[in-house]
Amino acid sequence: MRKVDPVKHEQKRREILQAALSCFVRSGFHGASTTDICAAAKISPGHLYHYFPSKEAMIQALVEMNLSHAAARLQAVLAAPDVIDALVHELENTSLHQPQAQMLSTEALAEACRNPDFAAIVHAQTCAMRTLLVEFLVQAQQRGEVDAGLDPEATANLLLAIVDGARALPIRNPAVDIPASSAHLRIMLRRFLAPPSATRHTAAHT
Missing domain, CATH: 1.10.10.60 (Homeodomain-like)
Structure with a gap:
């Protein structure tokens, strides 16, 4: 052999x-x-x-690669001077500015609705991604960069929903103003994630 x-x-x-x-x-x-x-x-x-x-084995391998990359990117976000700003930048790059991700994300959710085997892959990938986000949020909370009053699990679920929505936005409206959407996404996430004291400080200087 x-x-x-x-x-x-x-x-x-x-x-x-x-x-x-x-x-x-x-x-x-x-x-x-x-x-x-x-x-x-x-x-x-x-x-x-x-x-x-099988084709399913290739899809599973792609999922594992994506999770590995996501884990590395979240660690890079944690190392940034402004965690929330870095997180928004990451979401922009992997959602609003990524046509391939937009198409694959929408296609994956649609396929999961009609194919139980594919749905199992999507559910497992979502669970793993949620775990990564929870770990990221807990670390950011411990450092005082994310509101400690937020429940990490619920917040991770909402962040996943925001990613799905951001990826669907250019598909729903090809003429959408991406820079304006990015700016509003940054405002929304900062108001949601930042500790109350940081939010008050930002408001006082605007």
């Missing part, structure tokens, strides 16, 4: 996932076939199954 080079294996795995992602953006999770993905990745179906046993 030929020995597998782990570096090359991982590189090819990522190339396949990127090809799958482009197919999902173009055709949707249901519409994209493994044949389409193989063509995009320039591999045969037999070769594909050395890396992923």
Whole structure:
């Protein structure tokens, strides 16, 4: 049996996932076939199954990559001088300014409504993302940068809803003013998340 080079294996795995992602953006999770993905990745179906046993396995791998990236980004937000401003900037970059995320997020929710197996993936991803946000909020509260009176679990749920809404906004209204929406998103989240003393201080200087 030929020995597998782990570096090359991982590189090819990522190339396949990127090809799958482009197919999902173009055709949707249901519409994209493994044949389409193989063509995009320039591999045969037999070769594909050395890396992923199914389309669902590729979706799961993409979810895991996204969660890993999200965890790293939230740590970067915590390291910023202004946590709330950095969080808003992160939401803007991953929602209002990210057409790919807008399409995939909407498609994922729609597919979850009609496909129980896909719904399980979405629910697990949401649970993991909520856990990351709760941990982030607790750390920010302990540092006095987020209102300690907010319930982290409920706040995480609302932040997830805000992300979904921000991603849907350009789809609902292609002519939406993105800079104005970003500015209002910043005002809304600062009023919601900032400790009361910080909110009063900001109001006194406006």
